[in-house]
Amino acid sequence: MTMARRLRTKDLSAGYDSRVILKDISLEVPAGRITAIVGGNASGKSTLLRTLARILKPKGGSVLLDDNVIHDMPSNAVARIMGLLPQSPIAPEGITVADLVGRGRHPHHGLFSRWNAADDRAVTDALTATGIAGLAERDLDTLSGGQRQRAWIAMALAQQTDLLLLDEPTTFLDVAHQIDVLDLLVDMNLSRRTTVVMVLHDLNLAVRYADHLIAVAQGGIHCQGTPADVLTEATVKTVFGLDCRIVTDPVSGTSTMVPIGRHKSGSVGQEAQSRK
Amino acid sequence: MTLIIDTQAAAPASHARNRGTRRAVIVLNMLGLCLVGLIALTLSCGQGCLPPAHVLAALTGADAGGADFVVNDLRLPRALMSLVVGLCFGLGGAAFQVMLRNPLASPDIIGISAGAGAAAVFAIVVLSLEGWAVSAVAVSAGLGIATLIWGLSSGRGAAGARLILVGIGVSAMLNSVTSYLLLDAPAWDRAEAMRWLTGSMNGAQLVQVWPVVAALAVFGGLLAVSARDLDLLRLGDDAARALGVRSDATRFRVTLAAVGLVAFATSAAGPVAFVAFLSGPIAARLTRGGRFILPAAGLIGAILVLAGDYAGQFMLPARLPVGVVTGAIGAPFLLLLIVKANRNGGTL
Incomplete structure (x- = not known):
């Protein structure tokens, strides 16, 4: 069971190098719920997620986790509270599924601490939750796209965080596997009360699976709220044209x-x- | 019955993990044994072979009946130098390759070794320096070259073809600097010049070994405490940072450690061709890309230098410096890797 965490932004501006992509964003992620960030290509939805995840430094304003400025917190402390599955993580050659999932335990270890029973349990739980316990000894490169995505999600699960951020977890998957991954995230949300924030390409899947929608357009948040409130013909026209x-x-x-x-x-x- | 089901459910993670670790431990032990065997061979056999008892007696300072000079003054310094230089090149090379996720990004290809070598020659020939001072100049130059290459291939700590191409260019330039400086130093014989062009263990003395041992302790230690973070960088920057790794700080520490290792080794024995480049990929193959690439690469580096030096001295028609031997093995391997990298993008 996880703790309810408060993740929000205050007058956040975000971007890369000298380019500001998002301006003056104030939002709060509902704790224990599933939030989907939607928007057109290059609208800044990934930028928003990566800034929330402390990967990108804000250009202005701040991201607050339980009222602490997240960029002032030690990276290890953040990593014990919040996990991120990036859009295209790299699979080292020859790594096994169990080895990859074990990497998720990193934030729970100091320089000299050793692998322990709690780590074993976390990895086994993550493998079981994602339904790939039988593949633990397989090389990651020998898995199908859907199985591989499950392995990456299992790594984030083994991190045992209260918040889980995912950047387009369904890209490169066929429609059956997309549903499969989203169902899995709902399972986690229901069983552990994990707060999930994800960028999703498919608006209809976002509406179906999320409790809260954030629509990003023109360098800011166009609107946010329950899917029923956000999804209107006018919103789709403005956000996606x-x-x-x-x-x-x-x-x-x-x-x-x-x-x-x-x-x-x-x-x-x-x-x-x-x-x- | 339930008990059996329970243990089966708990099995996969720890079992798979232990299997990977077991394999790595076996590989490391085999490499260690190989290394001990090679050291024993180089200490006891040269132009002629000594009985093991005489070698042991000489090493322990007992009366060895004339073996004392051959073992302690000729063979031991050479074996120790080969060992520490090989460890340094293996560790430093693999650290670069893992950090930049590309086997071609090894310090002897992207100009770090060439920079340290050129600086060492400059320090000796032009500045008339010796010992630690030469190492200091070599390390500074290595760091300078690393900064230059990073700068020229412009930021983001990117691996990419750009960094490697820039590095190859810089490397060629620095090699010509070394050649020019050697032409300008008429007092040197050809054998001594070869040290700075391809690396050699000729005339190795114990006093030259100690700075490299110190470098191995300091920079090797720095690398060891950064190893876990470095391993996570292989998943990509975003994934590593999400797991609490400070990616820029890690890259800085690893660069400093790897440059230190390579530069100290180069200032003692010259840029022994391709050892830094070969060790990582061989280690990756043997340990199947696990968490033990670095120690395995260090051991393989030492094996390559010891074996290469021994072969160059006694197993070939002419006496060749170690760099010629390792270069002859390394060049075809380089071609193979380039062909392979073109096919699959090549990571380590």
Whole structure:
């Protein structure tokens, strides 16, 4: 069971080198819930996540974790509270699944401490939770894309943090594996009350799986709130520059977005085109 | 019954981990044995072979019946120098390769060794320095070259082809500096010049060994305390930082340690060709990329130098300096790695 942590930003500006991408962002991540950050390409959603995760230094303002400025906290202390699965982590050649997942225990060790029973338990739990206990001795390069993503998530789980940040955890996965990974995150959220923050490309999956949505556009937060509040035709138009219809998803009962393009969109599409 | 199921459920993590560690321990022990065997061989056999009892007697200071000079003055300094220089090159080379995630990013390819070598020659020929002063100049030059290469391949601590190409360019330039300085030093014979061009153990003396031993203790120690963080950098900067690693500080410490190791070794024995470059990939293959690459690479470096020097002295038609032998092994390996790196991007 995890502790409820308060992660928020105050007048945060973020970017790379001299380029400021996001300005004056104030947000609070709801504790114990699943938050999805959505937005168009190059909108700054990954920048926001990486700044929250203490990877990028803010250009202005601050990220606060339990009221402490996160960039003033020791890196090891942060890593015991908050984990991050980056967008494209590198798999060292020849590393086994158990070895990779074991790397997640790093923040719980000092310079001279040794691997112990608690580490073993954490790794085993992580492997079991992600359903890859049977693959523990396999080389990571011999796994399928979906299995490999589970292994990376297991590494973040073995870190045993109250907060877990994920940068597009479903990219490069086919649709079945995308659902699989998202279900897994919900399992964790329900069983451990882990606070999850993730950047998601697929707006409809974000709406279905998240409790809280943050839509990033034009260098700031366009809107945030429950998926039902955020997902409107107007929001999609501003955030993605896309015409759409919002309908009810017959499976989940949540809203879902149906895009309108120039082709293959019936009479609505022709209407949209003539308006341009 | 439940008990059996329980242990099975708990098994995978610790079991898989132990298996990896066991393999590494076996590999390290084998390499250690190999090294001890080579040292015994070089101490007892040269132009002629001495009985082990005489060698032991000489080493312990007992009456060895004439073996004393051969063992203690000729063979022992040479064996010790080969051992520590090899350890330094192996550790320093693998540290660079792991840190930059590229086997081609070894200090002897990207110009660190060439810089330390050129500076050492400059210090000896032009400044007429000796001993520790030469090492100090070599280390400063090594750090300077590392900074220069980092700067020229512009920031972000990126590995990439750019850094390696810049390094190769810098290396070629520095090698020509060394050649020029050697031309300007007519008092030197060809054998002595060879030390600074390819590395040699000729005329090794115990007094020259101690600075390298000290460097091994200081910089090797620095590398050892950074090893865990360095290992996590292999997962990429973001993943490492998310696990609490201070990536820039780690890179700085590892660079300092690796340059120190390589520069001290170079100032004592010259840039022994390709030892730093060969050790890491061989270690990675043997330990299957585990957490024990660095110690394995150190042992392999020492084995390469000892074996190369022995072969160069006694097993080939002409007496060759160690660098010629290791260079002859290293060059084809370099080609192989370049071909392979083009195919799969090549990490370590």
